[in-house]
Amino acid sequence: MSTTRKRVYGYLAEFPSASALYKAAEKVRDAGFRKWDCHTPYPVHGLDGAMGMKRSILPWFVFFGGMLGTCTGFGLAYITQVDIYPTVVQAKPANIFTVPAFFPIMFELTILFSGFTTLFGLLALMKLPRLNHPLFASRQFHRATDDAFFVAIEARDPKFSPDGTRQFLEDIGGKSIELVEEED
Amino acid sequence: MATATEHAPSPSRQGPKLPVLEREKLILNGRSYHWITERICGVLENRQPFLWWLLFIPSALIAMIGVGLGLTYLVSTGVGVWGMSNRSFWGWDITNFVFWIGIGHAGTLISAVLFLTRQNWRTSINRAAEAMTIFAVMCAGIFPAFHVGRVWMAWFLAPIPNANAIWQNFKSPLLWDVFAVSTYFTISLIFWYLGMVPDLATIRDRCKPGLRKMLYGIFAMGWRGGNRQWSHYEMAYLLLAALSTPLVLSVHSVVSFDFATSIVPGWHTTIFPPYFVAGAIFGGFAMVLTIMVPARTLYGLQDLITMKHIDNMAKIILLTGTIVGYAYLMELFVAYYSGAKYEMDAFKFRITGPYWWAYLAMMSCNVLSPQFFWFKACRENLWVVMAVAMCVNAGMWFERFVIIVGTLGRMFLPGDWKTYSPSWVEIALFVGTIGMFLALFLLFLRFLPCINIAEVKWTLRESDPHFDDHHDHPDHGAAVEPAYQHELHSKDAAEAKA
Known part of the structure; x- marks a missing residue:
């Protein structure tokens, strides 16, 4: 008998296209989130601005x-x-x-x-190379390197709340929203 | 990829309406992201076609016999088994070195120069061309390393003082060459590997758990495709492209300094660096076509490597071939115009001497054969394209042979005039490197993604985040159908029905 404790990594939401992801990213940025990222199969140009990121140093x-x-x-x-x-x-x-x-x-x-x-x-x-990452525990994340566009908001973000963030992702058009948990 | 028609001014705007030609599509038949992933990963995930084995086994055998046995015999006996003499000390060996180094240049040109000039068609061919660069430089490295005579002393090339505390001569082009070629190999390898990381992650995510997933996972380094990674990654890619562009020009310039800084008639010319660089790109593109046209047919990649790509490469071959032809004629003119007797005699010897056939082969293969590419019908006929590419491959080898052997046979002292012919060891070694190159390339097709998956997806029109956003582009005309979403929805609907 084993008890596995799980730690919440955050929410993962899928968006249907690059342009939908772009618009969603602007809304996540404006909502004031800090610990979040957009996962795409190829570099989406202009997403840096939509995410409020600075130019690489x-x-x-x-x-x-x-x-x-x-x-x-x-x-x-x-x-x-x-x-x-x-x-x-x-x-x-x-x-x-x-x-x-x-x-x-x-x-x-x-x-x-x-x-x-x-x-x-x-x-x-x-911050690579690393052998594992909590996102790899997701059941749909493998499509991020194929044809899917994801927004991932981490639980360590100060604005994160289990219900509020889920609702927020739904409001901005996120599909198949998933709570990603890693085994502790 | 935005099409040109989208940017046509709307009728409400003032001014004349100009016809805008639509850009040719880089990916045909409106393929989806998933189709691209499936097709490229399929090359290495499916069973290899019979032809792969039919090519791989002989190539590997030739490599083992030619390079393996040839080098063993050479090292155990001594460099005397080569046909080189005291005079023609740079026979086939350095010819092969310059030939292979030149082949590599197209890879860096496609990945770096065409990246900086925003030539998006490069995305379909850059991975294979970069792989070709790596393998060609590996083949090239064999020759100077064993040409030093006692190969266990090859560490003398590295900047380390010898037992008498004497350092290398840093003013020698031969040492510059050591630095240039080793830097070129290292940077090409970094560029190739970094470019492959997102695609290795794609393969990792498709594998079932096991050893295979673990190995691809280690080389993918935990890539997640997050924009906080992509942002730095794209900057790194831009920087590497900007660094590789002067590097690729420097490498063959330095190789040409090996010749040009000597006082040998026929070598001591200022035209050598640009002439060598143009020749390298010319020969390299021919090799890209030689390996990509069959691979494209074999693996059904016609929608990704389209006739447009082949057409562009044929045009570059025509351009660089014409530059090379200009250099050949200018070399002759300068020899004539200089009035220098030795210079004139050196070229007379190349054309009318015992190696006239090599000069003729060089001229006809490098200058005449690409002229077919002026005609669209020739650029569209793959048999003609392959025939010209093969001619150029051979012609570029003959060019180096003419420059090296055709010069060293007649130097200042008539006493050491001698004609040179290679021994079987030199021939075996060269044929062996061809086998080695092909075998390595076939292994690359078998184990690594041969087309840049991420970048090819990026060239699709719907990859632009503003492609359907008319508020951002008020000049846009009618609403554009988001083809990718349309396809996905119809696919989902079909699946739901089934």
Whole structure:
């Protein structure tokens, strides 16, 4: 005999199309919810504004990552070629004026470091990877990667109430509203 | 995808009414989201067609014999088994390296440059083209790694000092090449993988619980398609596209520096970087067509990869082929106009020397064969498209052969003039990499989504959240039927009846 306690994650409501989801998102935003998200099979353009989200801060990470790459490229080439072990090939000088010959490597390392910053910065901002999520317990959520448009409002949102939020989702046109619970 | 007709000014507006042509649809027959998911996932979920095995087994065998045995024999005996001599030290080996690196370029061009220029037709072909990039760079990497002679010393290429505390020569284009190619491979891999995460999640959500679901789940990293993820994801995709665009131009430019910064007649030209980049894109698009046209027919993807896509690729081949043809002629003109005896002789040797047949093959395959694509009938006939693509594949290999072998055979000292012919080991290795490339691509078709599911859905008209919203677009004409909802409702009604 086992007793399984369940913790409420929140409500999941389906909307029939991208445009219906867009209009619903504007209403959820205006109702003042904070902990909620729209789940769609593809990126719906303009949804950021409808959800009241700011522009992603990822470019800042990537800018500094790229600059670090440029400096690494310059440092690697300059320190090894001019400082530690001046290498004279084809009678070319080994001093600061040879820096144009280091540009290709500085460029490639800028791109390489930016690429890695993009990857890891993105994962950090998306809070991924994670092996499980309460939403995966839903019986309909698997369609979010196929053809369904969902709004999920989390129970930890201060405005959340078991009856009020359900009613609210119904009012804005949500279908097959589901209380998603995770096993504790 | 908004059609052009929607933006036509309404009659109430002032001014003349201009006819607006409707854009060609990227997805045919009004397919629904679910149909797209089913069809693309079906490629890897259903049993593979017999032809898949018929291609995979020989490719894998050729790869094992050519690359596996060829390299084992090479390493255990020494690079002397290659046909290269003290003079022609860059024979087939570097020809193959430049050939494969060039193939990869179309993948990055489709995924990055066409993304930045908002060419939505790229969505149907970018995944396969990116996969092609990865596999082509893997094939390319084999050649310089073993060309160093003692492959266990290949770590000398990495920026680590050797036992005498001597560092690499950072002013050498060969070291630039190491950085360029390894960066290119890494960034292409990140781009390819990140682009695939939402689609891996789609496959994960379709699997029954088990090992398969777990593996796809691990690689999907817990993707949920929330807009708080998509927002960052799209920014990352934009950034990677913006980073890959100069990168792809730099990689083949750096490869061309290997030649252009030397003082060898025929190599020492400023036209090399743009000429190499155009040639790489040209050859890469031909390879995309070579593998996608059969895959499209084999897996019934005609509604996703339409004749419009093939038409666009044929036009790019025509454009880049013409740029390449211009470069060939300009190279000859500059050699003539420079008045430099050695430069002129180098080109005379390429055209009339013992490798005249390679020059002829290069000219006819790369410059003449794409000219068929001026004609719509040729672009619409898949047999012609495949024939031209095959010609270009061969022609681009001959181009590198002409540049490398056709130059090294006649350098400054008449004493070391020599004609070069490859040994069986070089031939086996090249044929082996073709097998390896095909085998890897077939495995990709078997295990990974070969078309970008999320992005293809995004190109549908009803994916625009304002497509049926006339308040947001007061210029819109009559109400537009939401085709997707219509289809869903009729489907639901049919199911309810059954």
